[in-house]
Amino acid sequence: MDKPAILGGKPIFNKRCPVHIVRPTLPDLKMLMPELKKVFQSGQLTNAVNVREFENRTAKYLNVKHCVAVSSCTAGLILTQKCLGLEGEVIVPSFTFHATAHSLLWNRLTPVFVDCREDTFNLDEKKIEPLVTKKTSAILAVYLYGNPPAMEKLKLLANRYNLRLIFDSAHAFGSEYKGVKAGGFGDAEVFSLSPTKLLVTGEGGLVATNDSVLADKLKIARNYGDSGNYDCEFNGLNARMAEFNAILGIEGLKIVDKKVKMRNRIAAHYTNFFRNYDGISFQEVKKENLSTFKDYSIIIDPDILGIDRDFIAMALHKENIMTKKYFYPPVHMQKAYALYRKSGLEITERLSTRVLSLPIYSSLSDRMIDRICDAFARIFKYKNETVREVFKNAKRYT
Numbered sequence: 001m002d003k004p005a006i007l008g009g010k011p012i013f014n015k016r017c018p019v020h021i022v023r024p025t026l027p028d029l030k031m032l033m034p035e036l037k038k039v040f041q042s043g044q045l046t047n048a049v050n051v052r053e054f055e056n057r058t059a060k061y062l063n064v065k066h067c068v069a070v071s072s073c074t075a076g077l078i079l080t081q082k083c084l085g086l087e088g089e090v091i092v093p094s095f096t097f098h099a100t101a102h103s104l105l106w107n108r109l110t111p112v113f114v115d116c117r118e119d120t121f122n123l124d125e126k127k128i129e130p131l132v133t134k135k136t137s138a139i140l141a142v143y144l145y146g147n148p149p150a151m152e153k154l155k156l157l158a159n160r161y162n163l164r165l166i167f168d169s170a171h172a173f174g175s176e177y178k179g180v181k182a183g184g185f186g187d188a189e190v191f192s193l194s195p196t197k198l199l200v201t202g203e204g205g206l207v208a209t210n211d212s213v214l215a216d217k218l219k220i221a222r223n224y225g226d227s228g229n230y231d232c233e234f235n236g237l238n239a240r241m242a243e244f245n246a247i248l249g250i251e252g253l254k255i256v257d258k259k260v261k262m263r264n265r266i267a268a269h270y271t272n273f274f275r276n277y278d279g280i281s282f283q284e285v286k287k288e289n290l291s292t293f294k295d296y297s298i299i300i301d302p303d304i305l306g307i308d309r310d311f312i313a314m315a316l317h318k319e320n321i322m323t324k325k326y327f328y329p330p331v332h333m334q335k336a337y338a339l340y341r342k343s344g345l346e347i348t349e350r351l352s353t354r355v356l357s358l359p360i361y362s363s364l365s366d367r368m369i370d371r372i373c374d375a376f377a378r379i380f381k382y383k384n385e386t387v388r389e390v391f392k393n394a395k396r397y398t
């Protein structure tokens, strides 16, 4: 076996065409052209027939009463919390993308971080109850990488303490909990439609809810808070979706299920390879659930494997394989959250130093995955030399 690129071997992938971690799979442009042309000719560029059509189709797909299209998941989360009138504290995981928590700060809500589970990486439902106080108004749960959290337990807790239950479903368009599509759980689920997610509109978000009062209010909220009479009852945002984006979404919806299937295949392919290595573990998706695998991540135990996550990421970079550390640092360790830092997040902190997210997108071929695995195999084989090399050149790599 050749030496890894970090030790002078020939990189497995060419520098001019590295393997990116994501590549959006888009619908056929030809299919979009007639509708794009109509929008051009009509001059109605925003919030018109295509947005309505997109909302109707996604509501049908998700099996919910209402979908409200917005300009991003972040805006959708901000407006949902505002329209529900949340106050005080909200229980939220820290092992997530920072925008989950940002939405709370925009509403002057206090994030109360809860640790995650070692198996599913989702917020640990068993650690929520001790965090509930008189000030708690909601739980904001996340489908981590598309993996559904423990729905029944979350619902039970929300009912017991009279809390709202909202989902950051950014990763979860196409996920299923016990055969039921993500979208209809809790008071609202908020999806992201940005290019790294399953359903892509360019930029965009979608609030799914069975609450008609909330849906009506959201439609006002995304339009500055103006219901149409130019006498705002509250301060909204401009969070409307443009027609071009909706057209992309309508076509994209047709290929979502295929993408979910492909990503599950890729995940199984990787897992099959990494299973042979002690010191590497995986996120558990319960058998009865379906994840989108918006991300595929491995957990690297440096004590067992003899090489740590950061060294492996550097060595892969030399092979022209891009990776991400989702999610490091966890939200509560980031500067913007210094006021909300707390102890009791041991699993979150450990996972975040060991997690490595690998390339995954529906057009990633078996051959490419095998070559990525080859890169890992030789990095592992030469791990002692690799570690020495990284230490020797510490400055060059930081």
Ligand SMILES: *Cc1c(COP(=O)(O)O)cnc(C)c1O
Residues within 6 Å of the ligand: 071, 072, 073, 074, 075, 096, 097, 099, 100, 142, 168, 170, 171, 191, 192, 193, 194, 204, 205
């Ligand atoms: C991508 C993402 C968001 C933000 O979505 P935008 O549409 O970019 O605002 C929020 N939460 C999670 C978990 C995400 O991955």
